[in-house]
Amino acid sequence: MKADVVICGGAIIGSAVAWFLRDLEFDGTITVVERDPTFAQASTALSASGIRQQFSDPLNVAISRFGVDFIRGAQDRWGLDLNLRENGYLYLANTDAGADVLRANHTVQVAAGADIALLDAVALAARFPHLEVDDITLAALGRTGEGWFDNMGLLQGFRRAEVTRLTDTVTGLRVARGKVAAVQLASGDEIACGVFVNAAGPAAAEVARMAGLDIPVERRKRTNFLFDCAKPPDGALPLMIDPSGVWVRPEGGQFLTGCTPPADPAVAPDDFDPRHQEFEEIIWPALAARSKNFEAVKVTRFWAGQYAYNTLDRNAVVGPHPEVANFLFANGFSGHGLQQAPAVGRALAEWIVTGGYRSLDLAPLGYERIVNGQPLTERCVI
Ligand SMILES: Cc1cc2nc3c(=O)[nH]c(=O)nc-3n(C[C@H](O)[C@H](O)[C@H](O)COP(=O)(O)OP(=O)(O)OC[C@H]3O[C@@H](n4cnc5c(N)ncnc54)[C@H](O)[C@@H]3O)c2cc1C
Structure with a gap:
């Protein structure tokens, strides 16, 4: 051959x-x-299956800008609806240093053509009333070009x-x-x-x-959890990244969440065992502290995948x-x-x-x- x-x-x-x-x-x-x-x-x-413009390197912003345009064009190109939800990514900072990082990233992102807005705590609370914002120093929200789609x-x-x-x-x-x-x-x-x-x-x-x-490049394990929420927050929600590193976004009528684990060793090729404890110990406490709506939740599904992690x-x-x-x-x-x-x-x-x-x-x-x-x-x- x-x-x-x-x-x-x-x-x-x-x-x-x-x-x-x-x-x-x-x-x-x-x-x-x-x-x-x-x-x-x-x-x-x-x-x-997320796509965002909020990177610190302008080349990564340009790569994702091409990506989102390509995904938007899937219907015309292939007749496929990739179910792109441009709800944005919402990064939260709760320290002055964290706010400085968001501002520095924002300058890079906007110069690279990304549509990102900085919000103070008052503007954040007005936009997403379910969030606890007392500790928030700054937030960054993608207005277009960010969200999730059908992988x-x-x-x-x-x-x-x-x-x-x-x-x-x-x-x-x-x-x-x-x-x-x-x-x-x-x-x-x-x-x-x-x-x-x-x-x-x-x-x-x-x-x-x-x-x-x-x-x-090492294999690093990430566990994703899908959960039901007794009283889901209203409105079109973005993918939120809490200062704790926990992220959450809507997935149909449910929510998808995960975190960067504090200990993150390389794993074996066949290690796909979900780390159940991450939900109880890290994710749920962070989400419940950020929004009363996330106090009563029930995990319905979970799985682990491997990042190809460039050390x-x-x-x-x-x-x-x-x-x-x-x-x-x-x-x-x-x-x-x-x-x-x-x-x-x-x-x-x-x-x-x-x-x-x-x-x-x-x-x-x-x-x-x-x-x-x-x-x-x-x-x-x-
Ligand atoms: C939990 C999780 C969440 C993620 N979330 C996001 C996200 O929100 N947004 C985002 O952009 N990215 C995300 N990623 C990363 C993204 O999924 C990957 O970067 C991307 O899918 C990599 O694609 P790939 O084709 O390189 O690798 P893979 O999808 O892993 O495919 C590699 C393929 O190679 C095959 N293969 C390997 N070795 C051999 C061999 N020797 N011979 C033949 N075939 C072989 C495998 O069977 C496999 O099908 C996430 C990843 C994980 C694990």
């Missing part, structure tokens, strides 16, 4: 690269190798690209003369390849090692390896990869077709910063 492009991982990132290649009228052969086409443990399927719908759209899809596991990479020459599969088959794309999500480091390469700077690693030049990374999204899939898919497709980035320059997310130890730190990671 051979293919001009072999993509390891057929979830949101791998499928986005394949779709944009066809959108750019790439007429070479593309093979997507996916070990589990049910995506049961893929981050894509386990995601909270599997976006995947379904990207999977319309005409490519060869193999249900198999990449087990090895044969590197010769500074290039990935062939991709070895669990079935025993081998695919000679022109370009290899690592879109293996939390398995990114294992796949990189198959080519003798290192990437500082250098919590940002994606995108683009070619400097020495194994046909090995392309699309890894380390650290909890914001779903919304970045359109921009990253387009950028890598441009790189494959033309040898460079054409629309949005993703070079700052390149692998070189890892070699040089120069982090491009993203402060707004949920």
